[in-house]
Amino acid sequence: MTLAELQNLIDRSLFATLAYRDGEDRIQIRRVFCTWHRGLGRHLISTNTSSGHVACLLRDGRASLYFADDVRFEGLNLTGTVTVHTERPWKELLWHDGDEKYYPKGVDDPDYCVLEFAADGGAYYRFDGKGTLTREETEAWDRDRSFADTYALTHAAGEP
Amino acid sequence: MTLAELQNLIDRSLFATLAYRDGEDRIQIRRVFCTWHRGLGRHLISTNTSSGHVACLLRDGRASLYFADDVRFEGLNLTGTVTVHTERPWKELLWHDGDEKYYPKGVDDPDYCVLEFAADGGAYYRFDGKGTLTREETEAWDRDRSFADTYALTHAAGEP
Numbered sequence: 001m002t003l004a005e006l007q008n009l010i011d012r013s014l015f016a017t018l019a020y021r022d023g024e025d026r027i028q029i030r031r032v033f034c035t036w037h038r039g040l041g042r043h044l045i046s047t048n049t050s051s052g053h054v055a056c057l058l059r060d061g062r063a064s065l066y067f068a069d070d071v072r073f074e075g076l077n078l079t080g081t082v083t084v085h086t087e088r089p090w091k092e093l094l095w096h097d098g099d100e101k102y103y104p105k106g107v108d109d110p111d112y113c114v115l116e117f118a119a120d121g122g123a124y125y126r127f128d129g130k131g132t133l134t135r136e137e138t139e140a141w142d143r144d145r146s147f148a149d150t151y152a153l154t155h156a157a158g159e160p
Numbered sequence: 161m162t163l164a165e166l167q168n169l170i171d172r173s174l175f176a177t178l179a180y181r182d183g184e185d186r187i188q189i190r191r192v193f194c195t196w197h198r199g200l201g202r203h204l205i206s207t208n209t210s211s212g213h214v215a216c217l218l219r220d221g222r223a224s225l226y227f228a229d230d231v232r233f234e235g236l237n238l239t240g241t242v243t244v245h246t247e248r249p250w251k252e253l254l255w256h257d258g259d260e261k262y263y264p265k266g267v268d269d270p271d272y273c274v275l276e277f278a279a280d281g282g283a284y285y286r287f288d289g290k291g292t293l294t295r296e297e298t299e300a301w302d303r304d305r306s307f308a309d310t311y312a313l314t315h316a317a318g319e320p
Binding site: 014015021026029030031052075079123 | 179180189222223224228
């Protein structure tokens with residue numbers, strides 16, 4: 001797959017799969033809503049600070065993030081680390097009207113935080129073969145990009 | 161979620177997400193076709209023996225398997241271990257007419273093997289809350305069950 005095809009897979013996904021280590025070094029997996037991306041290498045996820053996965057990621061930030069399309073048989077696994085952001089600029093960036101239903105105290109709700117996944121490499125799979133994505137390729141591809149929410153690009157208003 | 165609801169989530173899934181450790185102790189994630197189950201705790205996956213994930217799992221069998229329904233917002237993460245089976249009875253069990261396109265040498269193709277995932281615990285997530293699944297609950301639920309392919313139960317012939 002080309003880097004543009006990998007970017008397209010990421011950009012049209014609503015969800016990704018996050019895998020991380022719990023306190024007993026077991027792998028835990030969760031589906032996460034993930035539509036904020038900076039190119040191939042950086043991805044933002046809003047979540048509850050009190051969640052079990054946040055506690056695990058604060059202890060051990062090593063994680064993997066997987067984007068897949070089961071219909072086209074495409075998958076991209078990124079390995080990397082997660083940083084937990086509690087600073088207001090990150091929280092403002094991802095805030096949507098109506099998020100009070102998840103975070104009743106608004107943008108400043110201490111139970112609202114933003115996870116930033118930063119890739120250090122990747123592997124992709126498609127019906128026609130597989131390959132790897134290096135940190136250097138990712139950094140070069142992402143250099144002039146900034147964070148953007150692909151939800152509005154790929155999903156019409158009002159549609160899930 | 162009740163155990164019956166968790167079983168229903170597993171039984172209506174075609175794919176699951178497998179996470180395992182590579183040679184550098186990074187988490188790798190792959191989507192796998194997974195329709196053979198023995199209750200909640202044991203799951204079979206046919207795959208290429210030469211695949212990278214088989215090499216990783218032979219070195220370190222610790223893995224997690226995740227079943228999710230993005231529409232109903234249900235997810236079940238099982239932690240456990242994978243055994244790689246190359247014995248003919250396992251390979252016969254999962255063989256389908258037409259699998260020669262994946263394994264040209266047929267059932268005895270050395271590049272065809274069966275992964276058995278055995279859970280030692282789990283955690284589930286749904287819109288209405290989360291909870292854990294213990295090894296004891298799983299073993300009691302699975303005791304009188306045997307391996308069965310849910311593909312035919314949940315997907316009409318000819319439909320993907």
